[in-house]
Amino acid sequence: MALGALLPLAACNQPTATERGILHFLIASSPNNLDLRQGTDAQSERVGALIYDALVEKDDHFNLQPWLATSWERPDPLTWIFHLRSGVRFHDGKPLTADDVAWSIRSMTNGALITAKGGAFADIVSIEVRDPLTLVVHTHQANASLLFNLSDGLFGVVEKGAGREEGLHPIGTGPFKFVSQLQDKEVVVERNPSYWAGAPKIEHIRFDVVPDAITMALEMKKGSGDAESSDITLDMVHALRGLPNLRTESGPGSIVIYANFNVNDPALRDRRVRQAIACALDRPALIAALWRGEARPANTFLPTDHWAQASDSQLPLYPHDVARAVRLLDEAGLKPDKNGIRLRFTLKTSTDETTRLVSQAIQQELHEAGIELTLRSAEFGTFYSDITKGAFQMYILRWIGSNEDPDIFRYAYATASFPPKGGNRGRYSNPRIDALLQAASAETDQAAQRRAYVEVQQILANDLPGIPLWYPNNEVVHSARLTNVKLDPGGSFNFLRTAELQ
Structure with a gap:
């Protein structure tokens, strides 16, 4: 049955009082591993990037800008020196130090983890922690991609010693804290009120897993979902466009x-x-x-x-x-x-x-x-x-x-x-x-x-x-109660850092 025929059957629901602080974000599959050192699927990288912070972040021109690293130097093609932001804390209250960053990188190549992302750091021969906020990375050959591989969505800093089970209860420094995950059903996160870059406006986000695109579109239509990102077809987006309870955002994509x-x-x-x-x-x-x-x-x-x-x-x-x-x-x-x-x-x-x-x-x-x-x-x-x-x-x-x-x-x-x-x-x-x-x-x-x-x-x-x-293009369909939605070309969920829920 065509989506256009199904949509009128769905009644519009309004969120209950207890749910007004919860954003229901519909995703097509469960994240495989929220630990960004291990997760390689799109959902892991997009949800994980809300829990963990990277050293650098990509801007609108894909230049790499300071994030947890406030600055860096490359004195020669084989050496990178990173200076870290002070005053950053993990979700459990521990302060971020260069030892945490060094471990986050080393663990992907020293056997602590089995991860497909280890190859991106195979050129690294040593990491030197000079002081609590400075580390030096040495490579055996020039690697222009090292900084990119330390950017948002691809990399997240974990606490020193975090091992293979980190993704089951992730602890990062990001704008949202992990609450729970039920495989193939949902992931729940909550606002980090002490986030160093400013606390998000949204209190809770429940990422609901809805594998079928037509079902997802129907959930958006009846108000059970507040947002989806490029998981339904363009025909479905077209059918939903103009409905009074929904808004559609479209912007340039990088894929x-x-x-x-x-x-x-x-x-x-x-x-x-x-x-x-x-x-x-x-x-x-x-x-x-x-x-x-x-x-x-x-x-x-x-x-x-x-x-x-x-x-x-x-x-x-x-x-x-x-x-x-x-x-x-x-x-x-x-x-x-x-x-x-x-x-x-x-x-x-x-x-x-x-x-x-x-x-x-x-x-x-x-x-x-x-x-x-x-x-x-x-x-x-x-x-x-x-x-x-x-x-x-x-x-x-x-x-x-x-x-x-x-x-x-x-x-x-x-x-x-x-x-x-x-x-x-x-x-x-x-x-x-x-x-x-x-x-x-x-x-x-x-x-x-x-x-x-x-x-x-x-x-x-x-x-x-x-x-x-x-x-x-990136296509995001969202409820009218979600405002200040600003898309980025990479299709990340970073707009949830600043979006507001009415």
């Missing part, structure tokens, strides 16, 4: 959806063929039809307004142009057969419904340029195994969070990042890209880093080992 090529495949080895495919795509039409206009075309992996993002004027672009696509295929020696087909290849995807619809639309668009695209979908485990092994010609996937760090280009396209060492699944290799990325990692001046990253983006936009497609 990027992209297509990637196997550049060693004989059919796709010539970059003119990849450029032709890009020209045959009508991204504005796809965004209008499949995303209701709630996305923006992407020409690079980095989010809009990122400090290292190359501007459109600095990049070769591929607007929809079938004639140019045909001309490029001609130049690559691909002539039409008796059926008008110049190129045949296969696109692999997961069984995700949105990706399936996108793939079908792309199939139709490419056909206009004489390109016959075969679609092959599989459940995510099989799909991901195939692309990691290089058993594909082209696939569609998304980068979530990791593309906020310009080091994404090293992970996705450096020669040293072929799986299993990285995410260069298309086996693209360019010595100039490798040299630029190495130079950027060792550079301590951001302006010089930007120059290197801009050139990387220019080369990638010319070689096209992959095609950035679009950035979907």
Whole structure:
């Protein structure tokens, strides 16, 4: 049954007097581990970031700004010196010191924890605590991403000695204190009245787990839920928009959806063929039809307004142009057969419904340029195994969070990042890209880093080992009693720090 038919059946409920101080936030799944050293799923990172504080926080341009660390220096490419904020206390009253920060980092690599995040700190060779508010981190090679990996959502400072069970009853320094968790049902947090950055306005938040998107939309409609964040479909958001008890917020998102090529495949080895495919795509039409206009075309992996993002004027672009696509295929020696087909290849995807619809639309668009695209979908485990092994010609996937760090280009396209060492699944290799990325990692001046990253983006936009497609918007639906909702591109729940509940 369509959501539009179901919505009128749901009556509007008002919160009871005992619930007026409780925000009911609907999430699609339980956090796997609220300890940010261990939790890697989106819910763990978003809810965990309300309980724990990071050393630094990303601003609107993805520059890293002081948070628990008030300042830092990088005297040479292998050394980081952090100066910590004084007067910060954990939820149990203990003061934050450099020993806590040192343990939080060391525990991810010394065997105290088994965590997928340990690899981000594998370059660290030692951590020196100089005094209660100063620590020095030494690495064996230049690592420009170290600071990013200590930022909000990815990292949270725990008390010295906190072990594998920390996520069962987390104790952080963040704006909210942990109260309880029932797996697959709810997580409850309460305001930290002594928060060093100012106490939140909301007294209690109950994160209610609602796996089914239609059920979630109905809960929002009848007033049982106060907020959801990008967990229901755009059609559902559209159906809820304009209802008197609800408000809809939409803002630029940092997630990027992209297509990637196997550049060693004989059919796709010539970059003119990849450029032709890009020209045959009508991204504005796809965004209008499949995303209701709630996305923006992407020409690079980095989010809009990122400090290292190359501007459109600095990049070769591929607007929809079938004639140019045909001309490029001609130049690559691909002539039409008796059926008008110049190129045949296969696109692999997961069984995700949105990706399936996108793939079908792309199939139709490419056909206009004489390109016959075969679609092959599989459940995510099989799909991901195939692309990691290089058993594909082209696939569609998304980068979530990791593309906020310009080091994404090293992970996705450096020669040293072929799986299993990285995410260069298309086996693209360019010595100039490798040299630029190495130079950027060792550079301590951001302006010089930007120059290197801009050139990387220019080369990638010319070689096209992959095609950035679009950035979907962040969509938050919330009750009218929740006010002062300010979204951030990363889709975090940080707006709950300052939002108010009427």
